[in-house]
Amino acid sequence: FIMSDTDTRDPTSLRTPIVAVLGHVDHGKTSLLDKIRGSAVIEGEAGAITQHIGATAVPLDVVSSIAGELVNPDDFDLPGLLFIDTPGHHSFTTLRSRGGALADIAILVVDVNDGFQPQTLEALDILKRSQTPFIVAANKIDTVPGWNPNEDTPITATYESQSDRVTGRLDESLYQIIGNLSDEGFSADLYWRVQNFQRNVGVVPVSAMTGEGVPDLLAVMMGLSQRYMKEEMEIDVAGPGVGTVLEVKDEKGFGTTVDMVLYDGTIKADDQIVVGGQNDPLVTDVRALLQPRPLAEIRTESRFEKVDEVGAAAGIKVAAPDLDDAMAGAPVRVVRNRALEEVVTEVEAELADIAVDTAEQGVVVKADTLGSLEAMADALEEAEVPIVRAEVGDIAPRDVSVASTADEPKQRAILGFNVDVLGDASGRAEIDDVTIFSDEVIYQLIEEYEEYVEGIERAQQDTILENITRPARFRILPDHTFRQNDPAVVGVELYAGTLQNNNTVVKFEGNDPDRVGQVKGIQDQGEDVDEARAGDRVSVAIDGPTVGRQIEEDDVLWAEIPEKHAKILEQELTSEIPGDELEALNMYLEKQRKRDPFWGK
Numbered sequence: 001f002i003m004s005d006t007d008t009r010d011p012t013s014l015r016t017p018i019v020a021v022l023g024h025v026d027h028g029k030t031s032l033l034d035k036i037r038g039s040a041v042i043e044g045e046a047g048a049i050t051q052h053i054g055a056t057a058v059p060l061d062v063v064s065s066i067a068g069e070l071v072n073p074d075d076f077d078l079p080g081l082l083f084i085d086t087p088g089h090h091s092f093t094t095l096r097s098r099g100g101a102l103a104d105i106a107i108l109v110v111d112v113n114d115g116f117q118p119q120t121l122e123a124l125d126i127l128k129r130s131q132t133p134f135i136v137a138a139n140k141i142d143t144v145p146g147w148n149p150n151e152d153t154p155i156t157a158t159y160e161s162q163s164d165r166v167t168g169r170l171d172e173s174l175y176q177i178i179g180n181l182s183d184e185g186f187s188a189d190l191y192w193r194v195q196n197f198q199r200n201v202g203v204v205p206v207s208a209m210t211g212e213g214v215p216d217l218l219a220v221m222m223g224l225s226q227r228y229m230k231e232e233m234e235i236d237v238a239g240p241g242v243g244t245v246l247e248v249k250d251e252k253g254f255g256t257t258v259d260m261v262l263y264d265g266t267i268k269a270d271d272q273i274v275v276g277g278q279n280d281p282l283v284t285d286v287r288a289l290l291q292p293r294p295l296a297e298i299r300t301e302s303r304f305e306k307v308d309e310v311g312a313a314a315g316i317k318v319a320a321p322d323l324d325d326a327m328a329g330a331p332v333r334v335v336r337n338r339a340l341e342e343v344v345t346e347v348e349a350e351l352a353d354i355a356v357d358t359a360e361q362g363v364v365v366k367a368d369t370l371g372s373l374e375a376m377a378d379a380l381e382e383a384e385v386p387i388v389r390a391e392v393g394d395i396a397p398r399d400v401s402v403a404s405t406a407d408e409p410k411q412r413a414i415l416g417f418n419v420d421v422l423g424d425a426s427g428r429a430e431i432d433d434v435t436i437f438s439d440e441v442i443y444q445l446i447e448e449y450e451e452y453v454e455g456i457e458r459a460q461q462d463t464i465l466e467n468i469t470r471p472a473r474f475r476i477l478p479d480h481t482f483r484q485n486d487p488a489v490v491g492v493e494l495y496a497g498t499l500q501n502n503n504t505v506v507k508f509e510g511n512d513p514d515r516v517g518q519v520k521g522i523q524d525q526g527e528d529v530d531e532a533r534a535g536d537r538v539s540v541a542i543d544g545p546t547v548g549r550q551i552e553e554d555d556v557l558w559a560e561i562p563e564k565h566a567k568i569l570e571q572e573l574t575s576e577i578p579g580d581e582l583e584a585l586n587m588y589l590e591k592q593r594k595r596d597p598f599w600g601k
């Protein structure tokens with residue numbers, strides 16, 4: 001609400017609950033908000049709906065006129081609902097107020113035909129983590145084949161006027177959604193069957209196109225807020241304002257401005273404020289508080305009109321000097337009659353709470369808001385990916401410079417969530433051999449990065465394996481001496497491992513390895529080959545020994561593994577080599593370590 005100077009209300013009053021609308025792209029978030037706004041206009045209550053910056057306030061009497069008999073205004077003392085209304089653009093779910101989610105309550109929109117999609121899951125994940133109560137709007141019911149629309153009616157009325165075949169189809173889609181919610185750990189049911197909305201998620205079938213079910217949706221939101229959130233809505237209206245930055249924007253004639261949602265107290269046009277910045281908190285004086293001009297007056301000089309004062313809950317644009325470093329998701333606090341330092345400390349504490357731990361080496365992370373940055377950091381920590389720098393903002397050339405200093409190829413990467421890649425950054429990345437990942441779903445972003453890392457590691461291990469001596473254990477077959485010496489040529493059977501041309505051959509006397517010669521050729525059924533595998537019977541030319549002296553038929557021989565290679569094999573490559581080779585390696589290490597316990601460590 002916008003207060004006048006003569007406001008005489010009780011200083012503690014109930015504020016409007018803040019509602020976020022989320023869901024997968026194209027599932028109908030914008031249409032649903034448009035429908036609610038439009039219905040209010042049709043009901044002749046247009047004047048009562050106020051367009052805020054980044055939000056729409058729907059007062060109780062408008063909710064009641066849209067919802068009809070489902071909402072009796074006498075049953076409520078909350079003033080209405082404030083919908084954050086630029087969905088899709090920002091990850092509102094990740095915006096926070098003091099320690100919690102910015103939205104008091106959420107609507108998760110799911111297309112009944114399309115069902116659960118990646119952003120649906122992502123939204124659910126964030127709702128779960130922030131413990132935000134929500135309901136599910138199962139949208140686009142009018143697209144069920146054979147649907148007979150009844151504009152703007154409650155769901156029960158329109159449901160009853162459909163044929164059995166049509167309701168059967170709708171039920172199937174709805175139960176699919178309820179099943180999906182259950183898979184994600186939420187017990188859900190059609191909203192009219194839900195007794196306790198704290199324990200169960202209510203599913204409301206709606207059409208943003210025809211308005212069917214919209215009365216129910218508003219009634220459930222209003223009822224939920226009144227029942228479970230009333231205490232949290234009690235605020236000191238006259239107190240110093242507290243809010244969260246939605247967006248930082250350049251505005252012609254005003255310079256850098258912040259769009260914010262105020263969730264406590266008031267902000268006045270002459271207040272000093274503290275805003276969370278990229279580095280230190282920003283301290284500045286409000287120059288103007290701006291609201292969108294009502295539609296009828298939009299042709300006048302500015303899209304905005306100045307107001308003297310705004311009380312929570314509201315969306316407002318703040319014009320003030322020195323806001324360039326402000327961040328979406330950062331806290332905003334009015335100073336008014338308090339020590340500035342105290343307020344700065346409060347803002348610092350809130351920022352520290354969201355701070356991301358960084359390491360000496362790691363990837364660069366960019367996100368659209370502080371909250372989404374935090375969500376990214378949590379997910380990366382779970383995936384054990386270190387972060388060297390984490391910032392709110394688009395991917396810029398200087399991020400490429402930071403990423404390009406990484407020692408490890410897999411860390412020459414930038415992960416951007418819901419941000420743009422600025423023009424010069426992609427070119428720079430190509431030159432500097434930095435890979436940019438960008439996605440609008442956190443877990444997909446991390447999956448893409450993990451696949452990339454796996455690819456790099458596989459390639460690295462392949463090169464290592466190519467340059468390393470592999471374990472091999474083999475036996476000279478009886479009656480298979482084809483040549484005594486220079487070189488000795490014998491038939492062998494490989495017990496385990498991979499014997500390669502040029503391997504040095506050793507024979508253990510007890511635990512002492514004796515070098516007996518070097519492989520100078522391998523033949524498999526008369527064909528020259530480079531290597532033989534476990535189970536193969538091949539003939540091998542060994543330069544050095546004489547059969548009957550250094551080596552005998554039936555002797556068990558080994559490929560010599562240099563100590564350094566043995567160490568790499570044991571420490572890094574055990575999962576890359578076949579089981580028989582690993583077995584040969586372990587036997588080889590055991591023999592060596594009986595002699596020298598630290599061999600290959």
Ligand code: GDP
Binds near residue numbers: 027032140143
């Ligand atoms: P958003 O990306 O979630 O904001 O989705 P939009 O509101 O932009 O809707 C995506 C598309 O679905 C648009 O073409 C809408 O007209 C359409 N749409 C949204 N809700 C409904 C609905 O209830 N019924 C039908 N038939 N179409 C819808």
